[in-house]
Amino acid sequence: MENAFIPLSVPNFGGKEKEYVNDAVVSEWVSTGGSLVAAFEEKIAAYTGMPRAVACNSGTSGLHLALLAAGVERGDEVIAPTLTFIASVNPIRYVGAEPVFIGCDDTLCMDAAAARAFCENNCELRDNTLYNRKTGARVKALMLVHVFGNMADMPAFMALCKEFHLVLIEDACEAIGTYYTEGPYRGKMAGTIGDVGVYSFNGNKIITTGAGGMVVSNHADWAEHVKHLSTQAKADELQFLHDEVGYNYRLTNLQAALGLAQLEQVEGFIAHKHRLYDCYQKALDGKNGYRLLPFCDGIRANKWFFSLHLGERAGERDAFIAKLQAQRIQTRPVWALIHEQADYGKNELYAAEKAQFYRAGIVNLPCSTNLTLQDAERVADAILAL
Ligand SMILES: *Cc1c(COP(=O)(O)O)cnc(C)c1O
Numbered sequence: 001m002e003n004a005f006i007p008l009s010v011p012n013f014g015g016k017e018k019e020y021v022n023d024a025v026v027s028e029w030v031s032t033g034g035s036l037v038a039a040f041e042e043k044i045a046a047y048t049g050m051p052r053a054v055a056c057n058s059g060t061s062g063l064h065l066a067l068l069a070a071g072v073e074r075g076d077e078v079i080a081p082t083l084t085f086i087a088s089v090n091p092i093r094y095v096g097a098e099p100v101f102i103g104c105d106d107t108l109c110m111d112a113a114a115a116r117a118f119c120e121n122n123c124e125l126r127d128n129t130l131y132n133r134k135t136g137a138r139v140k141a142l143m144l145v146h147v148f149g150n151m152a153d154m155p156a157f158m159a160l161c162k163e164f165h166l167v168l169i170e171d172a173c174e175a176i177g178t179y180y181t182e183g184p185y186r187g188k189m190a191g192t193i194g195d196v197g198v199y200s201f202n203g204n205k206i207i208t209t210g211a212g213g214m215v216v217s218n219h220a221d222w223a224e225h226v227k228h229l230s231t232q233a234k235a236d237e238l239q240f241l242h243d244e245v246g247y248n249y250r251l252t253n254l255q256a257a258l259g260l261a262q263l264e265q266v267e268g269f270i271a272h273k274h275r276l277y278d279c280y281q282k283a284l285d286g287k288n289g290y291r292l293l294p295f296c297d298g299i300r301a302n303k304w305f306f307s308l309h310l311g312e313r314a315g316e317r318d319a320f321i322a323k324l325q326a327q328r329i330q331t332r333p334v335w336a337l338i339h340e341q342a343d344y345g346k347n348e349l350y351a352a353e354k355a356q357f358y359r360a361g362i363v364n365l366p367c368s369t370n371l372t373l374q375d376a377e378r379v380a381d382a383i384l385a386l
């Protein structure tokens with residue numbers, strides 16, 4: 001019998017998805033009205049330990065709204081990682097601002113020391129505002145990404161942003177469920193520590209609404225502003241008065257139905273991610289010079305994506321991926337760096353060496369929450385036989 005296809009990361013609908021979506025259809029509340037969006041917002045708020053969560057129709061739109069709520073304006077600059085999915089950075093352009101790129105450390109998240117070096121050596125503080133000496137632009141915010149469900153160094157970034165008066169935006173699109181188990185932020189989840197945080201429920205994320213996102217903030221008024229902007233900035237329901245330029249970034253009741261069923265399973269999904277990670281680690285880590293990248297100490301990671309570094313065989317990465325594909329196993333390289341993308345070549349870039357190293361040598365392994373341990377072993381055996 002031919003081996004079944006093993007996808008990289010697909011949704012797992014083993015809970016009450018059909019029941020809740022069916023209820024929504026039967027109720028005829030399928031669009032942006034209906035009670036499930038608010039229910040989903042409340043459940044995410046409770047799960048993340050925040051007073052309020054605001055639903056939107058993607059992680060990308062959530063990041064756009066977070067930047068608007070943070071007051072990032074045309075001509076500003078935002079410190080951002082070069083090793084990330086492009087949706088972390090495009091919203092900076094949507095608001096007319098420019099990213100300044102920083103490389104990563106061994107966690108794959110932004111290098112805190114390099115971000116600090118940029119602020120200290122290339123910028124100056126005047127009247128509690130940071131300015132880039134070279135461009136003269138105001139540096140307003142820092143966009144931090146919790147890559148693959150790992151946790152960026154929050155104590156370092158919180159101190160940096162406080163000292164240099166930067167808004168800290170957490171792109172926690174991949175990191176719902178990741179939290180500190182030690183240190184000053186013990187018990188705090190990725191996305192809830194900085195000024196504003198964003199989660200994604202895209203189809204490949206650990207829980208999905210098909211497409212969707214959620215914004216949380218430590219400023220109650222920012223969260224309400226995000227809600228307002230996401231709903232066309234309607235100030236008067238009856239008269240259709242709008243008090244600023246808003247967006248149609250709402251989540252639908254159907255999507256919220258899916259999200260409610262998914263959230264009920266998130267801890268089970270994370271537990272299974274841990275089992276899969278352990279299986280790959282046992283089978284592959286240290287073999288043939290391969291290294292399964294660890295998640296940080298002192299956290300409970302959601303372990304969304306697994307990164308195998310090919311070591312001396314990094315140069316064979318794409319052949320490696322193709323050979324696995326021929327065996328019906330889907331893997332992928334980590335994203336092309338953002339400063340190498342068509343529209344970002346002219347932006348400033350600092351300390352990119354590690355980002356280049358990891359970009360060149362990582363292959364992401366199948367990690368769906370419905371992947372069996374037997375299938376993970378098949379993947380590992382196929383890799384060892386290459
Ligand atoms: C998925 C993702 C996004 C965007 O989320 P969408 O819901 O797909 O718009 C942003 N940043 C990162 C790091 C992501 O992985």
